Amino acid sequence: MVMARMLNEVKSAPIADPGEPAATNVCWFEQTEASVPAEEDWLSPSEAAHLQRLRIPKRRCDWRLGRWTAKQAVAAYLNLSHEADSLRKVEIRPAPSGAPEVFIANRPAPVSISLSHRAGTAACLVARHGTDLGCDLEVIEPHTDAFIRDFFTTDEQSVIARAPAASQPLIVALLWSAKESALKALHEGLRLDTRDVRVLTNETDFNPLPPADAQTWRPLQVSAPNDLLFHGWWLHGDNLVRTLVASPRPALPKTM
Numbered sequence: 001m002v003m004a005r006m007l008n009e010v011k012s013a014p015i016a017d018p019g020e021p022a023a024t025n026v027c028w029f030e031q032t033e034a035s036v037p038a039e040e041d042w043l044s045p046s047e048a049a050h051l052q053r054l055r056i057p058k059r060r061c062d063w064r065l066g067r068w069t070a071k072q073a074v075a076a077y078l079n080l081s082h083e084a085d086s087l088r089k090v091e092i093r094p095a096p097s098g099a100p101e102v103f104i105a106n107r108p109a110p111v112s113i114s115l116s117h118r119a120g121t122a123a124c125l126v127a128r129h130g131t132d133l134g135c136d137l138e139v140i141e142p143h144t145d146a147f148i149r150d151f152f153t154t155d156e157q158s159v160i161a162r163a164p165a166a167s168q169p170l171i172v173a174l175l176w177s178a179k180e181s182a183l184k185a186l187h188e189g190l191r192l193d194t195r196d197v198r199v200l201t202n203e204t205d206f207n208p209l210p211p212a213d214a215q216t217w218r219p220l221q222v223s224a225p226n227d228l229l230f231h232g233w234w235l236h237g238d239n240l241v242r243t244l245v246a247s248p249r250p251a252l253p254k255t256m
């Protein structure tokens, strides 16, 4: 009941309320496969050992790209050197949940990060330590009706159905990506049902679709169990949708 009331309030309220308290600074950093060095001297000894254990070429490639992107992002955020000697000391370790945690010279770093890799591109979202963060990249491509029925709430299915056919692949990618961002911010990933996180978008933001080269972040919200509400942003371009959510509420992301 409380959740239902909250959702109604959210839906009837403007998504970005300029009167809200100051938001948390978040930084978005992207790299592509082409930028990852062939050498491995930027990996710590335990990261290099982990890479050795990864047998599937795609997983190795994605993991290297994700680690490279995260280390570059942390170095930029903390103003560290980008030389291999310095990057080697920046370690991205998975927590038991799978969520990435940053250590520098074996000590917890004063940052929180989230990672995503898709189709040869990786993104890393960085904020000060203690921020709950999630980011995600999705390719804009057609999905089956069964996929939409199985993984989206009835409200989300209605948003997709109301959109012009040409916009539907982007909207499906956006809703899916926003869910994954929220599932990462909860440190749950796909252990939760994707319908337990509900994406609240402003339909006028994609009806008509913003041009892909506009490079404009647009607001979104995702509600989660226990009355949690994440604020976030989305952007599309290069056939990818980018989403992020954070708690406390993120300011417009700074692209590094």
Ligand SMILES: CC(C)(COP(=O)(O)OP(=O)(O)OC[C@H]1O[C@@H](n2cnc3c(N)ncnc32)[C@H](O)[C@@H]1OP(=O)(O)O)[C@@H](O)C(=O)NCCC(=O)NCCS
Pocket: 062, 063, 066, 067, 094, 097, 098, 099, 100, 114, 115, 116, 117, 118, 135, 136, 137, 180, 183, 184, 185, 186, 187, 188, 189, 190, 191
């Ligand atoms: C988190 C998850 C939803 C991301 O999946 P995805 O969209 O395919 O992949 P992305 O590239 O966007 O994100 C992967 C990154 O998410 C991060 N991640 C993984 N589990 C996470 C969690 N529980 N919370 C936050 N972040 C997580 C990791 O940094 C991972 O990259 P890495 O393994 O190279 O370090 C998915 O990996 C998941 O649910 N994992 C946990 C449950 C699990 O292991 N299930 C087995 C398969 S269903």
